[in-house]
Amino acid sequence: MALYNLNIPVTDDEVRTLRIGDMVSFSGSAWTCRSRLHRYIFDEGHRLPFSTENQNVLIHVGPIIVRENNAWRLVSFTPTSSIRFEKWGARSVEEWKLKAIVGKTTMGPATMAAMKRFGCVHLAPVGVTPELFVDRITVKDVYLFDELGSIEASWQLHLEKIGPFIVDIDTEGNNYFEQLDRVIDDNRKDAYKKLGIPEDFEYTKLY
Amino acid sequence: MITKTVLADTIFQTIKQGSCYISPDVHYAFEEAVRSESAEVPARALTDTLASLDRSRERISPACPDTGWPLFFCKVGNEAVIEGGILALEEISKEMVARATKEGFLRSTMKHPLSGDDPGTNVGVNVPGFTYKFVPGTDLQITFVAKGGGSECFGGTRYRVVAFADGTAGIKKTIVDWYIAAARAGAICPPAILGIGIGGTSDIATHLAKEAASLRIIGSHHPDTEIAAMENDLTDALNGLGIGCMGLGGKTSVFAVHVEYSYTHIAGIAVAMSANCMVARRATVRIDDAGQVEQLADPHWFNGR
Numbered sequence: 001m002a003l004y005n006l007n008i009p010v011t012d013d014e015v016r017t018l019r020i021g022d023m024v025s026f027s028g029s030a031w032t033c034r035s036r037l038h039r040y041i042f043d044e045g046h047r048l049p050f051s052t053e054n055q056n057v058l059i060h061v062g063p064i065i066v067r068e069n070n071a072w073r074l075v076s077f078t079p080t081s082s083i084r085f086e087k088w089g090a091r092s093v094e095e096w097k098l099k100a101i102v103g104k105t106t107m108g109p110a111t112m113a114a115m116k117r118f119g120c121v122h123l124a125p126v127g128v129t130p131e132l133f134v135d136r137i138t139v140k141d142v143y144l145f146d147e148l149g150s151i152e153a154s155w156q157l158h159l160e161k162i163g164p165f166i167v168d169i170d171t172e173g174n175n176y177f178e179q180l181d182r183v184i185d186d187n188r189k190d191a192y193k194k195l196g197i198p199e200d201f202e203y204t205k206l207y
Numbered sequence: 208m209i210t211k212t213v214l215a216d217t218i219f220q221t222i223k224q225g226s227c228y229i230s231p232d233v234h235y236a237f238e239e240a241v242r243s244e245s246a247e248v249p250a251r252a253l254t255d256t257l258a259s260l261d262r263s264r265e266r267i268s269p270a271c272p273d274t275g276w277p278l279f280f281c282k283v284g285n286e287a288v289i290e291g292g293i294l295a296l297e298e299i300s301k302e303m304v305a306r307a308t309k310e311g312f313l314r315s316t317m318k319h320p321l322s323g324d325d326p327g328t329n330v331g332v333n334v335p336g337f338t339y340k341f342v343p344g345t346d347l348q349i350t351f352v353a354k355g356g357g358s359e360c361f362g363g364t365r366y367r368v369v370a371f372a373d374g375t376a377g378i379k380k381t382i383v384d385w386y387i388a389a390a391r392a393g394a395i396c397p398p399a400i401l402g403i404g405i406g407g408t409s410d411i412a413t414h415l416a417k418e419a420a421s422l423r424i425i426g427s428h429h430p431d432t433e434i435a436a437m438e439n440d441l442t443d444a445l446n447g448l449g450i451g452c453m454g455l456g457g458k459t460s461v462f463a464v465h466v467e468y469s470y471t472h473i474a475g476i477a478v479a480m481s482a483n484c485m486v487a488r489r490a491t492v493r494i495d496d497a498g499q500v501e502q503l504a505d506p507h508w509f510n511g512r
Contacts, residue, residue, distance in 0.1 A: 001247075036323045062272060075311040076272035104357065127259070128271050130263070130269070149315065149327065195441070204377075206370055
């Protein structure tokens with residue numbers, strides 16, 4: 001396990017060095033995206049209204065941001081579950097030329113394949129820590145606020161050493177959580193045993 | 208009489224507290240988990256989460272931006288006199304949810320299920336949710352629960368029927384399998400507080416599970432010794448799975464397992480699971496007939512627990 005502080009835009013070389021279990025903090029420009037923005041772009045055929053060239057890190061997050069004294073105030077921020085965007089994951093990696101996606105949980109086989117092909121990683125949060133982030137994030141701008149609502153809009157952010165996040169998908173096609181699954185599956189047998197569930201237990205089929 | 212003015216002020220404060228202040232039992236569970244964790248990554252996840260939660264309390268800022276479904280659980284005294292009645296209680300609760308959303312204590316999360324349309328208030332068709340229990344006396348007790356989306360959407364909420372012939376082994380196996388599927392990769396934000404409902408119709412079982420997950424405090428036990436033993440056995444077994452905080456591996460995979468049951472038609476035993484995420488947000492107040500307000504650490508939703 002290594003610790004990295006990466007500046008955005010992240011380079012292809014930097015991202016290909018990362019391995020599952022590594023911890024990364026990011027500084028620079030990043031943006032937010034959730035269900036409605038994915039649908040708006042990929043299913044409804046709109047174009048992303050900004051360039052991702054210099055901000056190739058996407059954060060799956062629905063922050064709490066309020067309008068006060070003619071300015072945006074970031075109230076709370078922690079990544080949301082990425083797995084529900086799996087349908088759009090591979091296209092977002094390829095078409096938005098992403099080098100990193102930060103989100104809770106992980107992503108599926110299609111996105112992992114795209115990440116391997118185009119050089120991109122997925123990172124998961126270490127805990128639920130909104131208060132450790134809010135002072136180090138500046139809200140720069142927002143797109144599609146009226147169309148999609150405050151949490152589904154695309155917030156343009158400036159990050160100052162936000163993290164650490166743990167790399168759960170690397171560019172070699174490894175997945176941190178899949179590896180843990182093997183350990184958990186072994187432990188499952190012990191759990192059955194402790195609870196007196198016979199090894200050959202079968203459910204009566206009621207429907 | 209409990210006046211509308213007292214209701215409005217109390218409900219707003221309860222929403223704010225529920226979203227921003229972690230309950231003492233949950234705080235203690237975090238401290239215990241930090242003490243017992245030896246692996247570096249989950250230890251950091253627990254320590255940093257606790258540091259963030261403590262700062263949320265200081266700043267009166269949401270413990271997690273996903274403030275989820277706004278739910279109210281009310282214990283209404285049979286002789287309680289509420290100005291405007293229960294309809295006023297619901298109307299004021301909706302107004303206070305909208306106000307708390309506008310002021311940033313709740314995120315504007317509730318949307319139309321098909322269009323995704325966002326009213327910006329967390330108030331819409333059938334939300335907030337209201338559940339009532341009628342008890343002797345003149346007090347009104349209100350618990351606000353901010354039920355997070357992770358624990359609700361990603362496999363933490365389940366229902367099935369198990370044959371009477373399959374017995375407790377069948378019930379326990381289902382819970383182990385469900386929990387692994389739901390908690391992997393941190394989907395339901397483990398260590399969860401797991402509520403299990405056994406028996407009744409599907410809706411009775413799922414209600415019991417939700418209330419056991421959201422309203423019972425960590426460390427409480429069912430008075431029926433057989434059920435209490437099931438709670439302990441499941442807690443031990445699930446903690447041996449190695450899922451850990453946010454699915455990162457480690458020793459604490461659940462904070463508690465709470466089981467509640469209903470008498471039932473034994474042709475098929477309903478089993479329901481409801482997971483509450485590790486930050487388990489709730490706040491409870493009791494208002495007496497004179498309008499005096501008292502905060503409670505334990506909703507005592509079920510008799511004595």
